[in-house]
Amino acid sequence: MHVCVMGAGIIGLSTAYELTQRGHRVTVVDRTAPAAGASGGNGAQLSYSYVQPLADPGIWAQLPKLLLSPSSALKIRPQWDTRQWMWVWQFLRACNAQQSQHTTSQLLILAAQSRAVFDALRERENIDCDFAASGKLVLFRSEASFAAARQQMGLQQQLGGAAQQAVTASEACAIEPALVHQREPFSGAIYTESECAADCKQVCEALAQILISRGVTLRLGQDIQRWVRSGENVRAIGLANGDEISADAFVLCTGHTAAALAASAGVHLPVYPLKGYSITVATDGQGLAPQVSITDSARKIVFARLGQRLRAAGMVELVGQDARVQTRQIETLQQATQALFPDCSRYTDIQPWAGMRPATPTGLPIIGRQATGPGNLFINAGQGALGFTLAFGSAVQLANALS
Structure with a gap:
């Protein structure tokens, strides 16, 4: 079967790879280069065991601070866009214990499948992506948030999640000595020894080269503008340059733009972009840079070591399609990084980035x-925000659905 995969981010490329492995002929189409969107500078954490959805019952108590505080990690800039308001309404409806537990259960299953597939792929293809099975510490600033985290940890373990442990602040510093030098106290942490980190952009670039070497056609720099229908099916997609790409099946993996493309084909997708930011700094060979991945839960910022670099990423902004890198948010990330790891870098070479993470209100992806x-x-x-974590499991589920 000839399958046209639309999108060359981590979701599209992992899907193309899985379909190729199953013997399908594949064409990949994207308006930009591989990993030019949300895959290019994400948080780099492979969060297989800590998948708590953003839509959580605890969001209600935090809502006033999240919406009104200038330093809030969550910002909403209202748009003249009914899709934004509908997404927010559905998101708030999903902030209940029953939905959160269901989402957590499903994400743990998908993440475990994704881990197994990605581990096998890295070994088979020998991909160089600064991969490290370094573990992860999630830090909590207050006793109340730490207590809620221990409750969530218990739920995840009941649902079959990997082994985790609640540790005191001093125990966390023993696990990751770089935390000793931070400027702000914290109450405790959840430690997951089995968590990993890797450079998603490097994985995408490697997958693109592997696909090309196996005869996959990559049509990059091509903007998809229309569907060419034949009865109840799509016969082809029309590109901005007038070309058409015909195929037997079409897979839409274009991230935050998928909703608009799907709507033009009569499919409603509750997918909206959650804008995030990251910075990447050279560790300058410093011994005080963290090895373990860190998540600062209060600031909603994640930190991951990538070879001789440190990636800090976070924030959630509902600002429509505005993908501009805002100086204030980059400064916030730098200040947070320097507060947590003051001596890990000279902080003279900072690479800023912003990306649009395609999210559903519940946190469950749409596959099939x-x-x-x-x-x-x-x-x-x-x-x-779990695109990298879930990509390879999602690819397997999509390939199963197509078959």
């Missing part, structure tokens, strides 16, 4: 054929 729309159109979108 939908009830409406063309019969040969499949969706793989909505992984949100």
Whole structure:
């Protein structure tokens, strides 16, 4: 079967790879280069065991501070866009214990599958991506937030998650000595020894080269503008330059733009962009740079070591399609990084980035054929901030659905 995969981020490329492994002929189309979107500078953590969705019951108590505080990690800039308001309404409806538990359960299953597939792929293809099985510490600033985290840890372990342990601040500093030098106290942490980190952009670039070497056609720099229908199915996609790409099946993996493309084919996707930022700094060979991945839960910022670099990423902004890098947010990330790891870098060479993470209100991705729309159109979108973590499991589920 000839399959056209739309999107060359980590979701699209992992999907193309899985379909190629199963013997399908694949064409990949994207308006930009591989990993030019949300995959290019993400948080780098492979969070297989800590998958708590953003839509959590605890969001209600935090909502006033999150919306009104100038230093809030969550910002909403209202748009003249009904999709934004609908997404926010559905998100708030999902902030309940029953939905959060269901989402957590499903994400743990998908993440475990993704870990197994990515581990096998790295060994098979010998991909160089600064991969490290370094473990992760999630820091909590207050006793109340630490208590809630211990409760969530218990839930995840009941659902089959990996072994985790609650540790005191001093125990966390023993696990990651770089934390000793931070300027702010914290109450405790959740430690997951099995968590990993890697450079998603490097993985995407390696996958693109592997696919090309196996005969996959990559049509990059091509903007998809229309569907060419034939009865109940899609016969081809039309590009901005007038070309058409015909295929037997089409897989939509274009991240935050998937909703608009799907809508033009009669498919409603509750996917909206959650803008995030990152900085990458050279560790300058400093011994005081962290080896263990760190998440500062209060600031909603994650830190991951990538070889001789440190990536700091975070924030959630609902600002429509505005992908500009805002100086204030980059400064916030730098200040947070220097507060936590003051001596890990000279902080003279900072690489800023912003990306649009495609999220569903519940946090569960949308994978497979939908009830409406063309019969040969499949969706793989909505992984949100867990795109890298869930990519390879999502690819397997999509390939199963297509088969």
